[in-house]
Amino acid sequence: MRAIAVIPVILFHAGFTAFGGGFVGVDIFFVISGYLITSIIIADIERKEFSVARFYERRAGRILPALFTVMLCCLPFAWLWMSPTQLKNFGQAIVSVVLFVSNIQFWREENYFAGSAELNPLLHTWSLSVEEQYYLFFPLAMLLFWRFGPRKVLWGVIGVLLLSLALTEWGWRHAPSANFYLAPYRIWELLIGSVCAFVTFFQGEKRSEALSLIGLALIVGSVFLIDETTPFPSLYALAPVVGTALVVLFGTSGTTTGKLLAMRPFVGVGLISYSAYLWHQPLFAFARMRSIVEPSPWLMLALGAAALGLAYLSWRYVEQPFRKGSASILPPRRQVFAWSAAVSVVFVAIGVAGHLAKGFPARSSEYANFADLDNRIAPNYGLNIDCVEDFTASAKCQTAARPEVLLWGDSYAMHLAPGLMASDPGLALRQHTKSSCAPILGMTVTGPRFSEAWSRACMAFNDQAIAWLAQNPSVKYVVLSSAFGLLDEGIFLRDGTIVSKRDHRRMVSDGIMATVDRIRATGRKVIFISPTPENGEDIGQCLMRSTFLGAGEAACDFAYPDKLKNRAEFDVMMNISPKVPVILLNRMICAGGVCDTLQDGKFIYRDDGHLSHEGSIYLAQKYRLADLIRQRAR
Secondary structure: OHHHHHHHHHHHHOOOHHHOOHHHHHHHHHHHHHHHHHHHHHHHHHOOOOOHHHHHHHHHHHHHHHHHHHHHHHHHHHHHHOOHHHHHHHHHHHHHHHOOOHHHHHHHHOOOOOHHHHHOOOHHHHHHHHHHHHHHHHHHHHHHHHHHOHHHHHHHHHHHHHHHHHHHHHHHHHOHHHHHHOHHHHHHHHHHHHHHHHHHHHHOOOOOHHHHHHHHHHHHHHHHHOOOOOOOOOHHHHHHHHHHHHHHHHOOOOOHHHHHHOOHHHHHHHHOHHHHHHHHHHHHHHHHHOOOOOOOHHHHHHHHHHHHHHHHHHHHHHHHHHHHOOOOOOOOHHHHHHHHHHHHHHHHHHHHHHHHOOOOOOOOHHHHHHHHHHHHOOOOOOOOHHHOOOOOOHHHHEOOOOOOEEEEEOHHHHOOHHHHHHHOOOOOEEEEEOOOOOOOOOEEEOEOOEOHHHHHHHHHHHHHHHHHHHOOOOOOEEEEEOOOHHHOOOEEEOOOOEOOHHHHHHHHHHHHHHHHHHHHOOOOEEEEEOOOOOOOOOHHHHHHHHHHHOOOOOOOOEEOOOOOOOHHHHHHHHHHOOOOOEEOOHHHHEEOOEEOOEEOOEEOEOOOOOEOHHHHHHHHHHHOHHHHHHHHOO
8 A cells, every 4th residue: 555655656746747646645645654553552552561652762763764864865965956045945844854843844835736846855754744743642642542442532533533624624725735734634634544443443354345446446546636736635635545444444465456455566665665755855856956947757757766776775774774673783772762862953953054054155156156046036026025915015015105107916017016117217116916816806816726715815905906096196007917827726706606717718808808997997097918928847947057057048948839838828918908908028038939038148037937036127128118018008
């Protein structure tokens, strides 16, 4: 079963889209861990041999040696290849991993499915933190409540399980990031494994050909049918979780499922699955750091195989000796805590040093240049980060008491502000921007990454913008811009209806024109600025790495329109262009069938689509953007 869990995870992180639901391997691991740990605890309690100290000693011996080995091997590559910001974040991750709170850190910082997450060598440790948090409390609860009888304990486990399941169903709607990373939303998966252990304790092993095959089908189906657009975890997670439970309970050696999973390749990968899980993400992350473009599928497949090879070595020479105590150089079991604490202190010191030194930007004269490159792809918030989503910070959100131009939209409006001001230093500008929130009244994005509460807040934000406009007669021009994320996710309307994807372009075009009509009714002129052309890759990272590696000015350029990934967004721009003027950024960036991402030494992009600070200024000055708006707005 561990092999069935780890292989899809590796293939998913390697970028193989066919395994879009490969991340459910983590959920499979959770069920297996819950089952095994609960079985061990029940057996020890029944024999009156259970010891909390010995339990944690076993966990430390099982988890820490391989984890520390992988972290140690990451250090030199992080030092050599990471930018200062990345190294600073890596130092923070080291500390959180050692303290088993990396899930909390990544909840605050990372979208698991974002491109930047692929460059985090320790992102996958969030699941270890969830398990360790479960290990911290569950044995104590078992020891405390066992006196009331195992059946009552089971009902208590089921009660907590149902509460957690209800929480995760609420969580994907209202707190999707917390829902993915934090233990309260995930604990039900481990507790289903615990329920399996209780069922086995009460009734012994059961055999069912049909149920075990159904369980295996649920797991395999989840790997191929679930993807990052699926709300997860949610009731959808019941498929891989219940599937694992069915295999655990009914897939005994006499069943087809049991025979399949007992085959030597599955058993072999299962033995090294923990180490394989630890190794794969650092290999992929560092490979992506050293590649200007996304590494080829063949390279990623080779690295996946290398992860299995390294996993065997660390299982053979790290995991096994520590678990069996067979090597004389290893500490006696009673000293495991002391040694673990000592090594943990060293890693914490390294991580804190990386954080305090801000990623050691002066590692060498060569890396001083790298530090400058790091700054060149920093977030471009526009006037001031404090004005984003904040209507009260008026002094920070405008350049004059009586603004002439209102810049309204999402982060694809934010990135225009430096350029607008550079193209006309005296421009009286007001910025109203909210990330991912398109400037369309009564309509916004929703989906797995956006809670219902966020969607309502976005619509309220746009209502505030139109109300502010009505109260400020100095504004002559309204500049709208957006990436139109609602074309990819879904559309949340005022009445809560989610429009099917086949209606998106028409609905977005109609919503834009309704908003334009509302603006024009106030006597203002309107103009749209298109999003940048995107090719689906992190162009900012490509520019930074290609410049550092000396790969040439055209290394990150891409064919246009052949490689255009946001074609639907440009289709919407063309749909509305006869009725409202549109400034197309593709005409500033792309010519002769190629999008030029590095112009006159300036980074045009900072990530997959946003303009860098210098790119915004360069394009706006070159094309006199402020004057262009005044000339074309109507």
